[in-house]
Amino acid sequence: MSPSSSSSPPLKSSTPNTTRRRPKAMKPPKNHHKHHSDQTPIPKPKPNRLITEILWVSLVATCIKFLLIPAYHSTDFEVHRNWLAITHSLPLSQWYSDETSPWTLDYPPFFAHFEHFLSFFASLVDPIMVHLQQGLNYKSQPTILFQRLTVIVSDFVLVFGIYRLTRNSGYKERVLIWVLVIFSPGLMIVDHLHFQYNGFLLGILLISLSALEEGKDLLGGFVFAVLLCFKHLFAVAAPVYFVYLLRHYCRGGLIRGFGKLVIIGSAVVAVFAAAYGPFLYHGQIQQVFHRMFPFGRGLCHAYWAPNFWVFYIILDKVLAFSLVKMGFSVQTPTASFTGGLVGDSSPFAVLPRVTPMVTFSIVLLAIAPCLIKAWKDPQPRMITRWIAYAYTCGFMFGWHVHEKASLHFVIPLAIISLKSVEDAKHYFYLSIVSCYSLFPLLFEAQEYPIKVLLLLLHATLMWIGFSSHFTTTNRKAAESEQTRYNKTSFIVGWFGKLYLLGLVAVEIYGQFVHPIIFAERLPFLPLMMISIYCAFGMMYSWIWQLRQIVKCH
């Protein structure tokens, strides 16, 4: 900062040199950077130390989550409070038929049991919180504190998941992955501001993935079945699991393979029986499924998730507009694609109408290449990539997709982001785009700087982490193999920079320019721009992942 300050005598030496040899034991020597307490490099760190370190990182994150308790929360807060009330005040047979509040229970039974478990503590904290009628829209301080705390505490499942996944990887990779997942801005926004339990659920997914990577297929399959009974949206990856387990676990000849199939099959059936059995017994099973799969909703969510259908809708609009210009008569659609299937009318003017069945087949078709790979050569090291890809397909082509669903593949992809420079680059874009697409969830002024800072911090950490990780490894490689140094180091290319700058431009337009030009009019335009712009990034990610999977062998 100041040239003269460097020329001035060093601070410490201005005091008499004897400072350093003071006899007092009170002040230790100041050589913080060269301790040789651990003399030898230990390839596998002691689990104790590892646990301390991951706890350290996660506790720091917990402090931030703690600070965010009074921040804005969406109606999902009331949804979960209502579920606490339902599971606490009603017998199991009425859980899925209660209609006191519009926010009916629509997650699978294990999640209901989870709420039931929480409601026990909730009733101790504030009995009105779990009261079915009096509790409606109830928001006392203890209620907010309690519900936020349940999310914060249940996040430790995620920490355990990453711990399992990274305990055998190198020190540096491990730390970076922790930072990427535990400080994921997306999870912070969705779980700790918007209010949901994604950290907890993704934690279960990561535990399952870690088991598969270690070759413990039975455990992996079992945990995944449990996950499905917590949140059925994770079922998108079920085909991949099925093919992979069939080919990888059920090996060793016809009889042995069949035996294993029976084992794993019964494990899964047992899980599902535990979840749905009681409802079958009470004759509620149809009601449960009716709640879990509300196909009455539209193709898109109120705010369009940045996926393939955004392009489809836009194309339809453009076609309709140009056809009208050319003199054709085009009937304006009466239904909206965010609403349900109202009668027989299609929300599209020109293009064919999309039904849930269509989206379902497209998703399956998109996953197909990965299924073929898994069938031909089921490798544990590829499984995370495949699962993430399956969720990407679900996100891109699914029916009524929420923007939050992008977390389902962003978090698992963090685990493999350090496998190669290409992965790191891809992850860099993807996680920024996915986090940015979540911005509209928090629309109030108070949370605006929080979400921006979370994203900035994440991006900076990622950039620093990736670039130093890949330069160091490559310096070694460059010395030994004399490969080109630049080719493998982490650099954000000009196209990437342009795209990210575009994000900033879209944001600035939505926040500042749009209000000036249109004032209160066209409030959907900035949101639409975010969807469309992010959809490009998501599309890129999907294609990139597909190529990577097809290429890899």
Added chain:
Amino acid sequence: MEKKTKKATKPSRDGSESNIWSFLTQKGTAASFICITLFAILVRIAVSIHPYSGAGTPPKYGDYEAQRHWMEITLNLPVKEWYRNSTVNDLKYWGLDYPPLTAYQSYIHGLFLRYFDPQSVELYTSRGYESYIGKLLMRWTVLLSDVLIFFPAVMYFIIVYYSGIHEGSKSGRLWHFAMILLNPCLILIDHGHFQYNCISLGLTVAAVSAILSDRDIVGSILFSFALNHKQMSAYFAPAFFGYLFGKCLKRRNPFLEVLKLGLAVLGTFTVLWWPYLYSVEAPFEVLSRLAPFERGIYEDYVANFWCTTSVIVKWKRLFSTQALRILSLVSTVSTCLPSMLLLILAPSRRNFLFGLLSSSLSFYFFSFQVHEKSILLPLLPASFLAIDEPLIFRWLTYFALLSMFPLLRRDELILPYIALYGLFVLLYNAPVQREDTRETRSPFTTLKYFAIACSLLLHIVYLMVTPPRRYPFLFEAVMMLLCFCQFFFVFMYTNMKQWELLKLSSQTVREKKNI
């Protein structure tokens, strides 16, 4: 970002794997400083969503309303009227009682507020104005001041402080940066309770760094600014005076040097007080606002000498305010005198930092009308010494937090209190520093754990138990006693330390002569 600190710190633990954590420092110090800065801003913003002091409590509200009211007054009245009682400026309702620079700052912030929310600073009608957007804007003014003044000042300090020391201590540097920036007390008071300490403290940090890099004139100007923002900055005055005076004495032409500094200070004061220099009475009118003697020698339960000993000696009953004023003046001067003399005799940089700590502590103990929040001032030099004296720094922070607990509880800031306390413990124990503290495990260990256990217990008791009806402030008094003991220990230690430094310096002088 603490990740960053942590990373930075890790290499020390396993020398061979040092690359692992240093990936943040590897990319250059700038990148890691950016990370810590972003994190520090995030923490501040997250704290700022919590309530401020006096939220929704008419008729007097709290510090938030005071600051807003000053913006209203400075914006709507001519400069001469700011400190004068009138029909529109009722000095009993949060009249300005800080020096002119605070008033100018209020004016600038008032402009900012008026631009976005004119209602919030309208004369008279805006009293007790509270709104969602108003709160946000006010919070933003603090954040902006913090980022524009305190952050660069701390960065400057770190650069100066480490410009001479070994190159490799990047991780320690980062840790130190994080420790000063993420001081829980400062964040809680400025962004939770609502004040602008970041400005006066930031100016002080800048002054200290300028002086450490031998720019004495710039340093004294900056310190004059700090003094003119909050008169409490005078807590540091003996140290500044002692160090600069001692330094001048060692130069070839001491008189000239002193004259230069004196003129710089005088000039700064003249410029800042210019609007009030039109007559002889005007500056005194302002001055009388700055010294609120009528408020008594202490308020509430502050862990200083007067309040703590008042359990035994009823100062307020025994002496008149006039007598107490003299008493407090004499005791303050006499307690900070040793430290100042030591500084004049041995004006080394290290000694200067210790001198700042001991003089601010003696003011905290003995001066008139001290508030709990004043512990922020001793904390600042303690954080300068964080890497030299980690134990002292940690100790002071823990008990400073405890001493502010009743205040923060009144403000309903318990959540951020717990979170920042936890964050401080975590960041402090980021492994860079661990070895240093480990060595101090000596006879004091049991005592240390005992004090910590007491503090923990007091927190819980204070939250959970209703005090006996006869002694409604029993727990506050116990907290105050405990904190006073700890602060006093730190005070004694720093004075001892300065004494030691003097002995060392005279030793070297003798050695040099012998050679």
